[in-house]
Amino acid sequence: MVPFARVALSNLFKKPSTRNFPRENVEAKPGYRGRIAYYGDKCRNCGMCVKVCSPGAITRTVTETPEGKDIAFEFDLTSCTFCGMCQDFCDEKAIELTADYHMAATDHKDLITSGVAHIRVPKGQLVCGEDCVYCTLCARKCPEGAITVDRTEKIWSVDHEKCTKCGTCVSACPKKALSFGE
Secondary structure, eight states, X not given: OHHHHHHHHHHTTSOOSSOOTTTSOOOOOTTOOOSEEEOTTTOOOOOHHHHHOTTOOEEEEEEEETTEEEEEEEEETTTOOOOOHHHHHOTXXXXXXXXXXXXXXXXXXXXXXXXEEEEOOOSSEEEEOTTOOXXXXXXXXXXXXXXXXXXXXXXXXXXXXXXXXXXXXXXXOTTOOEEEEO
C-alpha cells in the first residue's frame, strides 16, 4: 500500500500526461491520413480511385449535361480504411487525405465526403496518329481497359463503348500520337 501512496503523492505535483481535448487542439503527426478532401475542379474522371478502393468506400455517379458530364463522387468514411491508395493513384491530385482526425459523429451523413467534377467531354473519338510506336503505355494506363495494342501486328484499337474520354491515355503517350478527333 505504501508504494502506491508514494506514487499518488508524487503525481499530485506533476503536470498531467494527457491533453485537455477538445479544448486544447492537438496537431496530427506528419504523414497522418485523416478525413478525405476531394477537389472536383482537378478531377478528370479516370475512375482509378474507385478501382483501387478495396473496401468500396468510393461511389461515382455520372450525369450527362449539355456541356459534358457532372461526375459526383462520394467517399464513405465509415467504410474507408484510410490506406491512401485513392490519393496515390490520383494523377491529378484531386484526392487528399488531410490531417483532420476529428471524426466522431452521431449522424452518418457527417462521415460522408462528396463533391462534383464538371467534365467537358472532348468531341470526336479517340484516334492514334502515325507517330505511334506501339509501346502499350496507353493501354496500361487506361482505367477502363478500353485500349488494346498488338505490338507484333502493329495494331491499335479502342472500344469506344468503354472509353470515358478521360484523357489518361493521351497524357501517357510518349509520342503524343493520341488525340480526340473526328
